[in-house]
Amino acid sequence: MRVMDTMTKKLMSAVCAVAAVAFPPPGEAASVPPSVISAAVASWSQREAAEVLDALDTALGTYVDPEKGEAARAFTRANRARYLTLEDRVAFAGQLTTEVGAALGDKHFYIRATGPGAGVAAMVDPAARAAAEAAEAYGIASVRRLPANIGYLDLRSFGSTPESASRINAAMDLLQDTGALIIDLRANRGGGAAVMDALIGRLASSPIPRSVRLWRREDGGFDRQQPESAAFPIDRLYGRPVYVLTANFTISAAEAFAYDLQSAGRVKVVGETTRGGANPMNRPLHDLGHGLFAYVANGRSENPITGASPNGVGVRPDIPTQPEDALAVAYASALEDLPAAAPDTRLGGEVEMARADPEAQLRSSFDLTPHQVQGGARRVNEPRAAP
Template identity: 30%
Template sequence: MQLRHLAPIVFALAALPALTPVHAQQAGQPERGESPEGLDDTSADDANAKVPLDEIRRYVAVYTAIKQAYVEPVADSRLMQSAVRGLLLDLDPHSVYFQKADADQFDEQSRGAYDGIGVELYRQPDGTLRVIAPIDDTPAARAGIKSGDLIVAIDGRQLGPGDDDSSGPLRGEPGSAVVLTVVREGADKLLEIKVVRDTVRITSVRNRMLEPGYGYLRIAAFQADTAADFETQLGKLQEQAGGKLRGLVIDLRSNPGGLLTSAVQIADDLLESGKIVSTRGRIALSDAEFGATPGDRLAGAPVVVLVDAGSASASEVLAGALRDNGRARVVGSRTFGKGSVQTVLPLDNGDSVKLTTARYFTPSGRSIQALGIVPDVQLHPAKDAQNGGRADVTEATLRGHLRGDEEPATAVPGAAVADEGDRPGDNAGEVLEGDEFITAALAELKKPVAVAPVPDVGGAKR
């Protein structure tokens, strides 16, 4: 894998802006206490601009008023942390402040094991928790939590805007129970759902043979070992097929993303050459480009990638890389549309700041920010589909999201999308349920494709 001009900072293509995500997407971070390089790059427009004195005086005046006159004493540390959070709050939904415990959990979750319920969340400004997707084979999925559910209370305690760690109570000892009060679209009353916590060990890649010669790989999230797992599971399918597959379905539905490097490595496994993804920001060190190295593990066998509105971030990187290089056809519904890059900046007290520093671009040079990837073959999940995939919650519906390069200027920030069929270009295609998507992907896989087979000439990736 070629890494051109790769900055010594860490990219985190996180789909979830929750302050303490149950399973956040990130690309790791520098060791505690290290200072990220390059963030004082003098090429930035305002890097050396001084903070206006009037603004400093205004801040000090408010700070002093709170210290002197607030109804109860407030610790300096609490006020300063609140001030830092305020700096990030109105930037975009993915720039957040992590206290040390949250930062430690953020690191832990990339390794794919933690104690909790196993659900992807977005913390809304009012403190409630919107479910992006339940993670495969976790307590949340088994209890019936669905994409789009709105968690308004935990164990009877209402969630509100003052909750700094509203998703923290979802963590806990394996075997302990938590009761979630849920607002669900179409339900005529609040739902009380009991979920028994467990040690969530996410198996990020699963395989099965759809029929002789045609394999299926489900990627649930992109973690540190996902690329290695992909190669192992692909090898098992190839053994079952007698050494070579006739085609492969890669299922990225409700995959909220994860480590950029894992997505890049999997794309590299299937590409002989070409660009995989690039990132661009305001400072030079935010600019990077990832390219493929020779060697296609499938030797040119056709690939279909399954996506939906829950496919975000690193999932969109993989789908975009394979589609733009003519290596795969994308089937399903429009993806989430998260096209921004976050850098994790550790602070000297163990806390961290996750800051949006760049946008990423598919090999064709297109940004999918707030628009997502429109599949080659469009299929839509049934309204009550368990794995989500409806467009009710996408990047474009998050308040304060970065406006996309191709996002309509008339779009109302944070406006909900009533139905995926209402989105431009998405009003075609069948409405399917469950494994009907996989059946449709398999049928697409068997169609003649324009992609020429890659000769089996060996290579480093074999």
């Protein structure tokens, strides 16, 4: 691509430094950082550990694939004595997340450790969850008009409430008249269906074939659920090119969103292959007791076009690149998609400048200085301080 020949790795990384600080290492999303829990709270007795293991055994019995669930239960029982020697709850949660997740072959499985009252209500209570979503702006980290009238939506999670759908529609209203759209899911940890249904509904004039969800029942059978995208009048539909940015951190509902749109040919995915943790759960986290909670998927999905899902394999990008470079790569590609604009107009001048030096235009849009870039790079590797 002509515009890409002029780009340097250094500047592409600089442009995306703001997004990069949000990428934790692959295992970090599974639990609260140790600094949140004091040493006194983190330590516990073998009796407490045994009670958690018993509760986990019950939870694994609900896993979507009964054979894999039983295999994970057998693995956990075989290693019970070793787990009982772990005197730190956070280390216990992290080790079981890694080992039991591997036994399941499920990258979405995790056990989360919290301090007393730290985030517990939002895990199990719908009202508290709604309040937590509101406090995070419903996952909407940034809505921007980039130079040359390209829209940018940085979405960190998918909200599950009607209010979250209302907010994503407000964001899309601001982006409605852009010539192309970039949806950034590189730091998206997943979430609920409300935002997914609304956003997919906005992006196509004809319905996007959605993956059916199959929920395991207690009797071993499955209930079939067909998601439906929200309906909008034609003047609120976005029909221009759309790019979705992904990283290995991208998981859960974010993968389902990208996969269905990519399978339908509606978007181009740019970045790296996503986590591959796409099996859903339609109930609150399992409360294992003593401040530990487990995500044990009781559902799976199947796309009507591919007959498959991204679980275990991830969403593979149409344009592979390092995640820190994905925004610059997508922006350069989107510039080529823009319709012709009269050169003597303001927009025509913007397009001409952006195509001549896209990296400079992106850098100016994000107002990044070398000092800010270096500071962002440091923050990626620094542990979070206790509140």
